[in-house]
Amino acid sequence: MGMTDRAPLVAMTGVSKSYGGVRAIRDADFTVHAGEVHALLGENGAGKSTLMKVLAGEVGGHQGEIRIDGEPVRFSGPADAQRAGISMIPQELDLVPALSVAENIFLGREPRNRIGALDRRRMLAAARELLARTGVDLDPKRPVEQLRTGEQQLVTIAKALSLDARVLIMDEPTSALPPAEAEQLFRVIAELRAGGAGIVYISHRMAEIGQVADRATVLRNGQVVAEFDAREMTAEQASEAMVGRRVDLLFHTETAAAGGKALLEVDNLVLRPRRPVPGRREPAGISLRVGEGEIVGLAGLLGSGRTELLETLYGVGTPGRWTGSVRLHGTEIHPKGPRDALRRGIAFVPEDRRTSGLALEHSVLANTVLSVVDRIGRFGVVPAARERRAAMGTAERLGIKLSGLAAPAGSLSGGNQQKVVLGRNLLTEPALLLLDDPTRGVDVGAKAEIYQLLSEIAAQGVGVLLASSELAELMGVCDRVVVLREGRSVRELHTEEAGEAELLAASMGELSLGEEAG
Incomplete structure (x- = not known):
């Protein structure tokens, strides 16, 4: 029976979701058929994870309709979605390291015998069967902390199948998997697909998509902008859809064709x-x-280590021993923390402005002058007029739209x-x-x-x-890009x-994406 002969396993129609005034998803349609791998593509902040969290019952308060096997459903939480047969395998694997493989698979749903005690033999047998279905030869009694990342990934899939x-x-x-373990995962996906499961596959790795998926849908700024046959799609087609011509026009910034004299030199x-x-990729x-x-x-x-490099240079990375050298203006440096880095002339805008960049409940004024109290005041006391002048000058220079400097920073838009x-x-x-990703989650x-x-x-x-x-941002804004x-x-x-x-090819470690995708 062809895919079109029956209702899709999942049909999302006209789904929209807003956070405050920001539309994370707008009027999205998305379907998954039995025995299909459907890739979901888009730049960071395009709305992929939000759309899938709606499907997995993790995000509520959305508009639009979800149907499973043609029947409308409304999930009030992840447990409802799991009962309907939908399971999300998160990027950050939520396994308990000290527990065994079997205990992790059945956590909170352990098989019991007639008197209510744990039926360990039944749990181990069921775990063995699920692991065999995922094509992985693992001892269900082994603690998860002894497993490699790829093996943990397969345990998470076995857990999803147990539901x-x-x-x-x-x-x-595959973001943290070496090639051999990624290949094993692809084999498991092929088995699941042959068994009639529907799989949504979110990835930035273009070359994988043609290997794994049947269809590919591209999201941009929360909207579905293109759908491709994944096996025919080229990297150029996909990235053009992901970036969009309109965004390309924004990138013509005038930068120095070549940098002036050396400012920062990082050597090995x-x-x-x-x-x-766990989960960090320190400079290597x-x-x-x-x-x-x-x-x-x-x-x-x-997982390539971009954030970790910036944090190390700013002195807020993981404590440890450096080898190699970092020079600023020709002088070797080793910042001990933010205050030391700022004193040396290094400033850092972190990726998550909400947790490490801004005090959301405080005013725009307080947030703006936070890092220069020492410079514009004495003994930590800043004259109000000087504080307002500094903040107003900044707001005007940056075109910050605000109702007043007293407004809480949390009331402003992401941009x-x-x-x-x-x-x-x-x-x-x-x-x-x-x-670090300065335009993530801000509008065009x-x-x-x-x-x-x-x-x-x-x-x-x-x-x-x-x-x-x-990628489009890097190509348009930068003079050079280090991969x-x-x-x-x-x-x-x-x-x-x-x-x-x-x-993209250099990031993925392949010579030519055109050859891969063509």
């Missing part, structure tokens, strides 16, 4: 942490240079919040500005203003190191000479 999942949502499942930087932190051999007045991009897939964080950092008059108009601002900052001689997951993979710098591209497909 009788008919629809599995996989969010970036390796960080050996005192205590490794990074070399790069940023000249005065130059914007240098940091590219790489999720304006980001501008407040940028403005505060610029008041410190840095020589080097570190930016605010993106254009932020790019324009970066170009003005560079024109004043400030060096900018910009980490971004948006990171597994904590190492693996390639440097001049944006005048290279295209997005080349950048």
